[in-house]
Amino acid sequence: MPHYYWVVTGLFTTLQDCFGFTKHNFARLVREDSAMAVVQNKQIIFKHYIEGIPVESDMELKVGNIKLEVPEGSGAFLVKNLYLSCDPYMRGRMRDFNDSYIPPFVPGSVIEGFGVSRVVESDNPNFKPGDLISGLTGWEKYSLITRTAQLRKIQQDDIPLSYHVGLLGMPGFTAYAGFYEVCSPKKGDYVFVSAASGAVGQLVGQLAKLYGCYVVGSAGTSQKVDLLKNKLGFDEAFNYKEEPDLNAALRRYFPQGIDIYFDNVGGPMLDAVLLNMRPHGRIAICGMVSQQSLSQTEGIHNLFMLIAKRIRMQGFLQSDYLHLFPRFLELIISYYKQGKIVYIEDMNEGLESAPASLVGLFSGKNVGKQVICVARE
């Protein structure tokens, strides 16, 4: 879908411009032709639609070849993938359910996800060999990129490249848009974040602290609880797996109630939070990672509290707020460079580790943002 390309060519006025046969481009074409090597391409293939949580055997490693060549006139370009992102929303693409904001994966095809990549060949004047980009790519060593709508060029500086699928990518922007645009924060608010050490939660908590809120997070291991309190600056944190009564736990941490709940899990935690909200509280519904399977959702029983406490509960997608992305980048990069925020990554090495990394998200195996390093440069 070389949409962007045609928009660009629409601006040209002469045949020469249109077909681009300038002397310079001729020289480039000749050079590229000689470089059109066939190289090995490892890919992670999506095997079949699933029920419940994913397992490694829902994916398979396939080793093939790829010609480092971009179809002329396609506007496409070839990238070498460096870092790939594992995100809970990907579970939603593994089921045969088309009525969502994003289509399901195609069985037999390579898995698609966010990544940081380097352009190696290009038929698109806006993306040149050597450029670093962040956006949707394939779970493979090399990808042919034909959709450029949400791609972003990375200006490399002293921020780790992989952060562009985390702190400075979709999860970070989700935290930013969710907290500032959906939660309507006020200084002094009591804020609760679930899955608080995850890719989104860790930034929500830090942004809330910087805003002057009191922040408590929940996570699933004592290691994560320790990180929340001692590295990420949460006021309090608890291991939900050690709490037989979530309602009682929340009453203990929020004796005065919760103003803002940033929900990354849904299920029983959401139900318990509903009993502990303050009047006019806000709930941002983000991940519902505990409820990703259509066939196994647990019922929420305490929605009557929405009335008694006049609660606003809002689902959101970061993609609705992309006009704020530049402002987000500016703020977060500034906070990061001033040492006001940190970011915890869980980096697995090699494309081969990708299926286990994705599967691990759903049992909370990752500590921080889950990334796969395919290549370092």
Added chain:
Amino acid sequence: MPHYYWVVTGLFTTLQDCFGFTKHNFARLVREDSAMAVVQNKQIIFKHYIEGIPVESDMELKVGNIKLEVPEGSGAFLVKNLYLSCDPYMRGRMRDFNDSYIPPFVPGSVIEGFGVSRVVESDNPNFKPGDLISGLTGWEKYSLITRTAQLRKIQQDDIPLSYHVGLLGMPGFTAYAGFYEVCSPKKGDYVFVSAASGAVGQLVGQLAKLYGCYVVGSAGTSQKVDLLKNKLGFDEAFNYKEEPDLNAALRRYFPQGIDIYFDNVGGPMLDAVLLNMRPHGRIAICGMVSQQSLSQTEGIHNLFMLIAKRIRMQGFLQSDYLHLFPRFLELIISYYKQGKIVYIEDMNEGLESAPASLVGLFSGKNVGKQVICVARE
């Protein structure tokens, strides 16, 4: 709690003003003294806290006497109750649950609810004998009113008096605040209203039609469906009890999806609506009449749709919007007098009918707003 009274007396500057011993008032006191008759007072007593839906035996009729006298200096006044309102929220006051926006009833005491009453004796300069008022009163023939905070004087005109507990009272204002302030309507929106012929629903539907929306309502009998389509001007209506698959029914009535759901029932209908919402839809959570019992709430399973469709779901109480009450009255009275809206009441005669009337709400026995006529003047 004669709060309002003391505020008023605080403005007086002389002893005479303060105690009100003008010649005129002396004459009135003498007259009233002779009129301090002891009369029979029938009352509906709340017997005990309940689980589940109320039954008639949770209340009892008690016949006693009342002296038509107001304690001097109390700022209180005595009223004769004319019309009493049966509202689903009253179920919430029948259980032993203090963590709500309104305290529970007191076992052994008279039931409290909205009503239209006529002042018969008064120690409050702002409420004089003969005045008609609307606000919280007792389920009895005569009530001593000590709290005047939310009382409203009625300027009698050609609008039926009983409408002041319905169209022009709390239910009407709930519809107004919920639709305009919570639902964020846009012209052309697809609007669904449950319990659509009820005290709130019937006005929501008519306001939505006047706003230029497409409106479908659900109700529990074919008689109500007929009223919705032929008297209340809904575009479509259906009997939810005749629909084995609510999701399929909603898909049929809203092939393009729902922009606004005004939820008066909660439960399985809310769950089915979630599957049929359009992107950026709004759900106003109003009554949840199907889920009034804490011990029997049904789980909601489809909240993941909040994310996929970026839905805002908001509980509200009309009491948060009282600053808009004058604007509401002006608009609705104008619409009514122009014949642009109608209002359907279900009037039962006599205080004795009150327990059955209240109980009937929870099986949908009422057709339109349930009112009890205690006396006509």
